[in-house]
Amino acid sequence: MTNSLDIQGVRLLDGGIATELQRAGLPVRPPWWTSGAVLTDAKRGVLQSVHEAYLAAGAQVITANTFRANLRALRQTKLDEAGWAWMVHAAVGVAGAARKQAGVLDAQIAGSIGPVEDCYRPDLVPSDEELRAEHGWLVRELSRAGVDLFLIETMNTIREARIALAQVLSAGGRAWVSFVCADDATLLSGEPLTGAVHAVQRDGAEAVLINCTSPQATEVALRVLCRGRAGLIGAYPNIEDRTGLPDRQHVDRALSPALTPDEFAELAARWTADYGLDIIGGCCGTTPAHLESAHKLLSAAVGT
Numbered sequence: 097m098t099n100s101l102d103i104q105g106v107r108l109l110d111g112g113i114a115t116e117l118q119r120a121g122l123p124v125r126p127p128w129w130t131s132g133a134v135l136t137d138a139k140r141g142v143l144q145s146v147h148e149a150y151l152a153a154g155a156q157v158i159t160a161n162t163f164r165a166n167l168r169a170l171r172q173t174k175l176d177e178a179g180w181a182w183m184v185h186a187a188v189g190v191a192g193a194a195r196k197q198a199g200v201l202d203a204q205i206a207g208s209i210g211p212v213e214d215c216y217r218p219d220l221v222p223s224d225e226e227l228r229a230e231h232g233w234l235v236r237e238l239s240r241a242g243v244d245l246f247l248i249e250t251m252n253t254i255r256e257a258r259i260a261l262a263q264v265l266s267a268g269g270r271a272w273v274s275f276v277c278a279d280d281a282t283l284l285s286g287e288p289l290t291g292a293v294h295a296v297q298r299d300g301a302e303a304v305l306i307n308c309t310s311p312q313a314t315e316v317a318l319r320v321l322c323r324g325r326a327g328l329i330g331a332y333p334n335i336e337d338r339t340g341l342p343d344r345q346h347v348d349r350a351l352s353p354a355l356t357p358d359e360f361a362e363l364a365a366r367w368t369a370d371y372g373l374d375i376i377g378g379c380c381g382t383t384p385a386h387l388e389s390a391h392k393l394l395s396a397a398v399g400t
Contacts, residue, residue, distance in 0.1 A: 105374055106368055106373060106374060106375070106376060106394065107156045107157060107330075107374065107375050107376075108154050108155050108156050108157070108375075108376060108377060108387065108390070108391055108394075109155065109156075109157045109159070109206075109330070109332055109375055109376065109377025109378075110147070110150035110151075110155040110157065110158045110159055110377055110378075110387065111150055111155075111332075111377060111378040111379070111382030111383060111384065111386060111387050112378060112379055112380045112381055112382045112383075113130065113143075113146060113159060113161055113163075114129075114130050114163075114380065115336070115350050115351070115380050115381055115382075115383075116146040116149070116350075116383065116384075117130060117133050117142065117143065117146065118348070118349060118350040119350040119383075120142045120145075120146070122139060122142060123348060124346075124348055125346075125348045126172065127169070127172035127173045128164075128173060129163075129164035129169060130161055130163060130164050131161070131162075131164045131165050131169070131170070131173075131183055131187070133161055134161065134183060134186040134187050134190060140186070140190050143161055143187075143190050144190050144193055144194045144197070145194075147190065147191050147194030147195070147198075148194045148197060148198045149384040150384050150387060151194060151195065151198040151200045151203055152198060152384065152388075153384040153385070153387040153388035153391060154387060154388060154390075154391030154392075154395075155203065155377070155387060156202070156203055156204065157203065157204045157205075157206050157245075157375075157377075158191055158194065158195065158203055158204075158205055158206070159191075159205075159206045159208050159247055160187045160188045160190075160191045160205055160206065160207050160208055160238075160241075160243060161187040161190065161191070161208070162184055162187045162188070162207055162208045162209070162234070162238065163208040163209075163210040163249070163250075164210065165180075165183045165184045165187055165234065166209075166210070166212050166230055166231075166233075166234050167180065167212070167229075167230045167233055167234070168212045168213065168230060169212075170183060181237050184234065184237040184238060184241055185237065185240070185241045187241075188205065188207065188238065188241035188242065188243055189241070191205045192205060192242070204244040204245060205242075205243050205244050205245075206243060206244065206245050206246065206247040206272070207234075207238035207241070207243035207245070207246050207247065208247050208249060209231065209234055209235070209238075209246055209247065209248045209249065209260055209264075210249055210250050211250060211251060211252060211256055212226070212227060212230045212231065212256070215250035215251075215252060215276060215308065216252065216276070216284060216344040216345075217252070217284075218252040218253045218283070218284050218285035218286075221252070221253050221255065221256050224255070224259060227255075227256055227259040227260070228259055228262075228263065231259060231260040231263045232263045235260075235263040235264050235267050235269065236267065239267050239268075239269060243269075244270075245269065245270040245271070245272060245302075246264045246269050246270065246271045246272070247271075247272050247274065248260045248261060248264065248271055248272065248273045248274065248301075249272075249273075249274040249305075249307055249308075250274065250275075250276045250307055250308045251273065251274065251275050251276065251283075251292075252275070252276055252283055252284040252285055253283060253284075253285040253287065254283070254285070254287050254291060254292045254295050254296075257273050257275065257292065257295075257296055258295055258296060258299055260273075261273055261296055261299050261300065261301055262299065265299070265300050270302050271300070271301050271302060272301065272302055272303040272304075272305060272328075272330075272375070273296045273301040273303070273304055273305070274304070274305035274306065274307040274330075274332070275289065275292055275304075275305070275306060275307070275317075276306075276307060276308045276309055277289060277306055277309045277313055277314070277316075277317045278313065279310075279312070279313045279316065280316065281316050281317045281319070281320045289317055289320050289321065290320055290324055292304075293320070293321060293324045293325075294324060294326075297324075297326045297327055301327065302327060302328060303327060303328035303329065303330055303374065303375055304321065304325075304327065304328070304329055304330075305329065305330040305331055305332065305375060306318065306321060306330075306331045306332075306333070307331070307332045307333070307334075307379045308333075308334045308379045308380060309333055309334060309379075310333065310334060311333045311335060311354075311355070311363060314331050314333040315367070317331075318331060318367060318370075318371045318373075319371070321371070322371040322372055325372075328374040328375060329371070329372070329373060329374055329375070330373050330374055330375025330376060330377070331367060331373060331375075331376060331377075332375075332376070332377035332378050332379045332382070333363075333378065333379060333382075334379045334380040334381060335353050335354050335355045335360060335378060335379075335380070335381040335382055335386070336351040336352075336353065336354060336380045336381035337351055337352045337353060337354040337381070338351065338354075351380075351381060352381075353381045353382070353383065353386065354381070355386070357383070357385045357386045357388070357389035357390075358389055360378065360382065360386040360389060360390060361386070361389035361390040361392070361393040361394075362393065364376045364390040364393070364394065365390070365393050365394055365397060368394065376390065376394075378390075
C-alpha cells in the first residue's frame with residue numbers, strides 16, 4: 097500500500113503527536129513530557145495508534161516521538177546513559193512499527209529535534225559548545241535508529257537552528273528546519289525570519305518551514321518565506337483554541353481545535369496555491385481528521 101499525494105510535489109506531514117497523546121489520556125508533563133509514551137507496552141500501543149491514524153489520514157511523513165528525547169530533558173528522568181539512547185530508539189521503533197502495520201511502506205519517518213531547553217524561551221538557549229554536544233548526541237542516536245530525515249523544529253533562534261543543522265549534515269543526513277514565529281515574521285528571539293531562512297538554506301537545509309505558530313501569524317511568515325525561497329518550503333501551524341489561556345504556556349490537557357477539519361483543509365489548500373508550499377501538515381491541535389480533510393481536498397484539486 098502507498099500513500100501517494102502528488103500535488104505538484106506537495107508532501108503531507110502528520111499532525112500534533114503530543115496533543116493526540118493527551119487526547120488519548122496520557123499525561124504530557126515533566127520530567128517525561130511526550131517521552132513517557134514509550135515507557136510501557138500499553139503506552140507504546142497508544143503512540144503507535146496515533147502514528148497509524150495519521151498514516152491512514154494520508155500522511156506521507158510521520159514524526160518520531162523524539163521532540164523531548166534530548167540529553168537535557170532525559171537527564172531529568174534519572175535514567176542512565178543506556179536508558180537515554182533506548183528512549184530514542186524506542187520512539188523510532190514505534191513509528192516504524194506503525195508504518196509496517198499500516199502497510200504504508202513509502203511513508204518516511206522524520207526524527208524530531210527540538211530546542212534543548214524550551215521552544216518558547218530563546219533566552220534559555222545554552223552555549224554553542226553545549227548545543228553541539230547535545231544536538232550531536234541526538235543526531236547520532238537518530239541515525240543509528242534509522243530515521244529517513246531529520247526535522248529540526250520549533251526553533252526560536254538562528255544560532256541553535258544552525259548548530260543542530262550542522263550536526264545533521266556532518267552525519268550525512270537530510271534536514272528540514274522549522275521555526276516558531278511571532279506575529280510579525282520574526283523568530284521569538286526577535287531575529288527576522290528572512291535572515292533565518294537565508295542562513296539555514298545557505299548552510300544546506302533541504303526545506304524550511306514554519307510551525308507551532310497560529311494560522312494568522314503563519315500566513316504573515318509565509319509571505320516572507322515564499323519570497324526568500326531557495327529550496328523546499330512548508331508550514332504546519334498550531335490550531336489549538338487557546339482562548340483565555342496564557343500565550344505559549346504548556347497546558348497538560350488536550351485543547352479543542354480552533355479550526356474544524358474542513359476549515360483546516362481549506363486553509364491548507366489555499367496556502368499551497370498562494371505560497372507554493374512543498375510540505376503541509378499540522379502542529380498542536382491538528383487531529384487525523386484535520387489531516388484527512390486536507391488530504392481529500394488537495395487530492396481532489398488535482399483529480400487524484
